[in-house]
Amino acid sequence: MSDAVGLVAALAAGAALGVAFFGGLWLTVRKARQSRRPALLLAGSFVLRMALLLGGLYLIGAHDWRRLLAAAAGITLARTILVRRLGPQTH
DSSP states (O other): OOHHHHHHHHHHHHHHHHHHHHHHHHHHHHHHTTOSOHHHHHHHHHHHHHHHHHHHHHHHHTTOHHHHHHHHHHHHHHHHHHHHHHSOOOO
């Protein structure tokens, strides 16, 4: 796989990880409002989301700092898009 294709794939995979991480956070915060044990829900969600994120970064990075950097850029891009789409809602 050429370097450019690998970096674009790492960016896309990082964006998918970012959507999973921050989308999961958004869902968890919404569910925590109605939960009887919100602290347990938040802690469990954090552990699962962090395990997914770190495991994904480990696989994407593949001992190449450029792929890891591209994945981090994808995560940041996903976060920016989700914040704009799901940001503060006026009721």
